[in-house]
Amino acid sequence: MVFGLKITVIGAGAWGTALAINFAQRHAMTLIADDAAHAAAINQTHENARYLPGHQLPQAIVAVAAIADAADADLFLIATPVAGLRSSLLSLQRLAPRVPLLWVCKGLEAGTALLPHQVAAEVHPGAASGVLTGPSFAEEVARGLPTAVVLASHDAAFAMNMANALHGSSMRIYANDDLIGAEVGGAVKNVLAIATGISDGLGLGLNARAALVTRGLAEITRFGVALGARSETFMGLTGVGDLILTCTGDLSRNRRVGFALASGTPLEQVTRELGHVAEGVPAAREVALRAEQLGIDMPITRTVIAVLDGRLAPSDAVGQLMAREAKIE
Ligand SMILES: NC(=O)C1=CN([C@@H]2O[C@H](COP(=O)(O)OP(=O)(O)OC[C@H]3O[C@@H](n4cnc5c(N)ncnc54)[C@H](O)[C@@H]3O)[C@@H](O)[C@H]2O)C=CC1
Numbered sequence: 001m002v003f004g005l006k007i008t009v010i011g012a013g014a015w016g017t018a019l020a021i022n023f024a025q026r027h028a029m030t031l032i033a034d035d036a037a038h039a040a041a042i043n044q045t046h047e048n049a050r051y052l053p054g055h056q057l058p059q060a061i062v063a064v065a066a067i068a069d070a071a072d073a074d075l076f077l078i079a080t081p082v083a084g085l086r087s088s089l090l091s092l093q094r095l096a097p098r099v100p101l102l103w104v105c106k107g108l109e110a111g112t113a114l115l116p117h118q119v120a121a122e123v124h125p126g127a128a129s130g131v132l133t134g135p136s137f138a139e140e141v142a143r144g145l146p147t148a149v150v151l152a153s154h155d156a157a158f159a160m161n162m163a164n165a166l167h168g169s170s171m172r173i174y175a176n177d178d179l180i181g182a183e184v185g186g187a188v189k190n191v192l193a194i195a196t197g198i199s200d201g202l203g204l205g206l207n208a209r210a211a212l213v214t215r216g217l218a219e220i221t222r223f224g225v226a227l228g229a230r231s232e233t234f235m236g237l238t239g240v241g242d243l244i245l246t247c248t249g250d251l252s253r254n255r256r257v258g259f260a261l262a263s264g265t266p267l268e269q270v271t272r273e274l275g276h277v278a279e280g281v282p283a284a285r286e287v288a289l290r291a292e293q294l295g296i297d298m299p300i301t302r303t304v305i306a307v308l309d310g311r312l313a314p315s316d317a318v319g320q321l322m323a324r325e326a327k328i329e
């Protein structure tokens with residue numbers, strides 16, 4: 001087998017592990033696990049039982065416990081939640097300041113409301129970088145099912161080179177230079193998946209879900225364009241593509257949060273029992289904050305926050321949206 005790049009994946013959660021399985025067909029993959037015990041378990045069993053149980057990892061994938069143990073890479077893939085992005089970037093800035101990097105997290109940083117590329121610009125501006133994002137459940141990628149995603153970077157040539165390098169028979173990768181649009185689509189669809197989870201959990205029907213998805217797309221587009229994105233990006237994989245997947249696919253953790261809230265489970269218990277990150281929970285407040293600063297109306301996002309904060313019962317949430325005055329579409 002011919003190996004292309006030496007790739008270090010930072011974060012051996014569900015998504016980092018699934019991407020490592022896919023890319024191991026063409027590249028030499030190292031996974032940074034949570035700790036030494038997690039790395040040892042992955043290396044012994046060739047399975048990541050903590051985050052992606054039931055999927056065999058190719059023997060060639062090696063897990064280690066620290067970035068310093070795998071700093072000699074051609075490419076870094078940051079696969080932590082947004083909450084781990086800044087610290088990962090700081091480590092890379094120190095250990096491998098010129099090595100290209102990609103992130104795959106979807107959200108806005110809690111406390112700063114920054115998009116991932118804005119965090120990267122702050123702490124690690126020296127390396128070529130971008131986001132890999134789009135409609136892609138880890139479970140299906142790990143099974144080798146066909147998936148299409150987008151590699152977006154402000155540097156169009158870098159996006160094309162990386163798309164070519166990572167592209168494979170079960171993962172089609174399109175290049176795009178609308179980094180803002182790609183990141184906004186990925187961040188806000190998680191909030192809307194909580195909304196459709198609530199609606200479906202309450203049994204409000206397919207009409208209500210289609211309304212939430214469509215009006216949600218209008219919300220994403222208004223927000224993204226105000227931040228400098230191109231509106232057509234939201235008609236692509238990272239916009240409507242990921243929105244449909246996450247709002248309707250039962251593999252979505254954010255959708256599952258909505259379902260559990262609809263059944264009356266408190267948020268704290270829902271997130272604890274999930275065992276994985278649900279980025280829509282922290283992102284909702286950051287999106288609303290940024291939208292308010294921009295003067296953008298995001299009623300579905302606002303309603304999701306009211307439910308997350310316990311100020312609005314899930315059973316009243318969709319009714320409240322329906323009760324808004326008639327307006328032009
Ligand atoms: N699972 C999926 O299907 C997909 C996930 N994503 C995105 O990828 C990112 C990671 O998601 P998953 O791997 O599914 O999450 P996960 O919950 O399965 O795993 C998260 C991993 O990051 C580590 N982590 C958690 N908080 C951290 C922090 N503050 N600093 C450093 N490391 C931390 C955990 O220990 C774990 O190894 C999220 O932003 C998610 O939205 C994107 C596409 C698909």
Ligand SMILES: O=C(CO)COP(=O)(O)O
Pocket residue numbers: 106134135136137190193242245246251252253254255277278279
């Ligand atoms: O981003 C995803 C699919 O594209 C995964 O969504 P969840 O985090 O809701 O599972």
